[in-house]
Amino acid sequence: MSKLSAQLGFWSSFLGTAAFVLFVVCFVAIAALNPLFIWTNAPDYLAHVQKSDQTFKYIAQTLMLCFGPLYILMLNSIHDCTQDGLKPLSRAALMFGVIFAVLIGIHYFVQISAVRLNESKGQIAGLEQFLQAKPDSAIMAVNMLGWTLFFGLSSLFIAPVFSGSKLAQAIRILFFVNGVFCILAGIGYVFENVALVFLTINLGMGGSVTAITILLCFFFRRGVKSLP
Numbered sequence: 001m002s003k004l005s006a007q008l009g010f011w012s013s014f015l016g017t018a019a020f021v022l023f024v025v026c027f028v029a030i031a032a033l034n035p036l037f038i039w040t041n042a043p044d045y046l047a048h049v050q051k052s053d054q055t056f057k058y059i060a061q062t063l064m065l066c067f068g069p070l071y072i073l074m075l076n077s078i079h080d081c082t083q084d085g086l087k088p089l090s091r092a093a094l095m096f097g098v099i100f101a102v103l104i105g106i107h108y109f110v111q112i113s114a115v116r117l118n119e120s121k122g123q124i125a126g127l128e129q130f131l132q133a134k135p136d137s138a139i140m141a142v143n144m145l146g147w148t149l150f151f152g153l154s155s156l157f158i159a160p161v162f163s164g165s166k167l168a169q170a171i172r173i174l175f176f177v178n179g180v181f182c183i184l185a186g187i188g189y190v191f192e193n194v195a196l197v198f199l200t201i202n203l204g205m206g207g208s209v210t211a212i213t214i215l216l217c218f219f220f221r222r223g224v225k226s227l228p
Helices: 003-033 042-051 055-080 084-120 138-161 166-190 194-225
Strands: none
Touching: 003 055, 003 194, 042 084, 055 084, 055 138, 055 194, 084 138, 138 166, 138 194, 166 194
């Protein structure tokens, strides 16, 4: 691993950790400041948006938009330090990761740009399929495809490249666990199992990714210290 690759891996992991921690803070703030909204129809949604503070929602969406590129940088650095015999796995993980980042990037950018601007004008006619608040909207399906199938596959393919030290083995286990959570969440979303999606995405994946990024900080930090 080059020193530059180790540094990119460290800072992307550090910022990825910050993104998820701040996302949790925003999630708690949203729950504390605004009444719970369960999708009924577009007019009810617009009324909810207009009478509640949406600041933390947009901050949270922006943080997840940023996480996509940060994850690609992490995978790129991992690929650089993977032994030659396992590089096909890390390369596949990187490719799946790119698809993941593109899919969630489309979703979150649409939310903080087109959706936000139309909501501010009170115009959401024709936007139902682009609203994150509508669980079965087309844009939400795109987002879930990224977080479940492609993030899950990326995690499962990158897990085997970690071996040796206790730190590497812990990262390996967490990536595998995260991959399983993501795939289960995809199954839950397709079959409208809200409880399964909540447990696997909000708690399972959220906790796993936070732990992974923290451990990757130490992993890459050790790499930086060992290089001239």
